[in-house]
Amino acid sequence: MIKFIIQIFKRFAWFKRFNAKVTYELLAKHIPAEDWHFMNYGYTPNSNEPVLDISDDPKVQKYSLQMYHYLASKADLQGKNVLEVGSGRGGGARHVASFFKPASYIGLDIAASAVELANKIHQVPGLKFIEGSAEKIPLADNSIDVVLNVESCHGYGCVDTFLKEVKRVLKPGGKLLMVDFRNSPENMAIFQGQIKNSGLHQLSQEDITPNVVQSIEAEDASKKERIQKLIPARWQKLFNEFAGVVGSRFYETLKNGTRPYYRFVLVKN
Numbered sequence: 001m002i003k004f005i006i007q008i009f010k011r012f013a014w015f016k017r018f019n020a021k022v023t024y025e026l027l028a029k030h031i032p033a034e035d036w037h038f039m040n041y042g043y044t045p046n047s048n049e050p051v052l053d054i055s056d057d058p059k060v061q062k063y064s065l066q067m068y069h070y071l072a073s074k075a076d077l078q079g080k081n082v083l084e085v086g087s088g089r090g091g092g093a094r095h096v097a098s099f100f101k102p103a104s105y106i107g108l109d110i111a112a113s114a115v116e117l118a119n120k121i122h123q124v125p126g127l128k129f130i131e132g133s134a135e136k137i138p139l140a141d142n143s144i145d146v147v148l149n150v151e152s153c154h155g156y157g158c159v160d161t162f163l164k165e166v167k168r169v170l171k172p173g174g175k176l177l178m179v180d181f182r183n184s185p186e187n188m189a190i191f192q193g194q195i196k197n198s199g200l201h202q203l204s205q206e207d208i209t210p211n212v213v214q215s216i217e218a219e220d221a222s223k224k225e226r227i228q229k230l231i232p233a234r235w236q237k238l239f240n241e242f243a244g245v246v247g248s249r250f251y252e253t254l255k256n257g258t259r260p261y262y263r264f265v266l267v268k269n
């Protein structure tokens with residue numbers, strides 16, 4: 001019944017904003033574990049993508065890090081001004097800022113506690129995290145070379161407004177690199193329509209659902225172990241769903257194709 005009511009409310013922009021803010025504020029506040037750096041479902045590279053040598057230590061969230069790595073590889077970031085919208089606990093920002101050497105990297109997130117945590121645990125030259133909304137980006141027009149957006153915009157009140165804001169802050173020639181899912185093929189088609197109408201030019205789009213499914217399966221054991229360690233017993237069932245472990249509805253719908261997950265590269269002409 002509660003789930004049904006939430007689904008109805010999720011049709012309202014104000015509720016989506018409220019839901020995202022409250023959920024991620026609580027997560028960072030109540031689970032401040034300094035070795036939990038990511039909140040995306042992970043990515044296993046295609047055979048034509050160069051192998052990234054990462055530690056097999058289960059504490060390193062290898063697949064979530066790969067989601068960032070292979071997305072960031074879609075643009076030249078060296079010496080550039082990069083903005084990430086929805087930077088969460090900051091692990092992706094830390095990897096991209098260290099590996100790809102942009103001049104500056106700003107991680108923007110609506111959850112103040114996530115921003116505070118990320119600033120505390122990730123210190124890389126040129127990297128900082130600030131609080132703010134994807135729908136009202138607190139940066140000047142034409143000031144950013146590349147915007148990254150990882151599994152975040154499904155929770156925004158208005159995706160059209162977000163895309164308009166990205167277009168405003170990007171310099172001409174600047175790129176938006178984005179990955180996200182939608183909870184049905186119809187909603188993915190709506191998202192693709194929003195992208196088409198954004199005034200940004202699409203360079204590529206890829207269905208990466210199989211890559212995400214593969215990574216969920218590969219890290220299932222270590223993810224379940226982390227949930228058991230970090231999450232109080234009474235919340236573990238709910239959290240397994242949120243984390244998309246094997247057997248969750250999230251995982252099953254990705255696997256059966258009813259929850260598509262895409263990667264987009266867009267440019268401001």
Ligand SMILES: C[S@@+](CC[C@H](N)C(=O)[O-])C[C@H]1O[C@@H](n2cnc3c(N)ncnc32)[C@H](O)[C@@H]1O
Pocket residue numbers: 017020021024025037038039040085086087088089090091092108109110111114132133134135149150151152155156157
């Ligand atoms: C699923 S998490 C992904 C976090 C991070 N990108 C990662 O992959 O680890 C979604 C993030 O988007 C942020 N977010 C949601 N709505 C937002 C908004 N309107 N403006 C900025 N950030 C937002 C949330 O606070 C959360 O940190």
